[in-house]
């Protein structure tokens with residue numbers, strides 16, 4: 001009983017460490033269409049793969065979905081994210097413990113917003129000037145438990161997001177730290 005609760009605390013603090021590393025990193029990344037980021041972090045047998053990708057490449061748009069087709073696109077990406085394989089080939093020794101993303105929030109937002117803002121109709125001439133372009137990333141994180149360290153990972157994302165040309169990978173593992181750029185022709189990370 002006592003041992004169990006100790007373990008709980010260790011696991012919780014480990015997860016906090018990983019996310020501290022990540023948020024420090026995420027704050028410095030630039031939003032560039034066709035380029036994404038992947039951070040790989042390890043703490044013992046717990047691993048985290050976190051993708052930050054321009055919504056433009058993952059969905060084809062960066063605003064809250066406004067049509068049924070756009071809603072369906074978000075739903076399809078949620079399914080793809082939860083199937084794992086379209087993003088990465090899960091190493092054999094690993095088991096997914098959690099898939100995290102904020103894509104459902106995008107759908108919830110939708111129900112609060114009217115389909116179309118009236119004023120855009122009346123000011124079509126000014127549309128270009130008044131339309132503030134806001135960029136959005138899609139973040140998807142996989143947490144897994146692995147019986148042995150991951151030595152290499154195959155990132156399948158490029159076949160899912162055809163406009164993506166570059167994935168900047170950074171990793172912090174017990175064995176090493178490093179960075180690498182993946183492309184549709186080079187999809188393997190060796191850690």
Ligand SMILES: [Zn+2]
Pocket residue numbers: 031033054055056062134135136
């Ligand atoms: Zn953008």
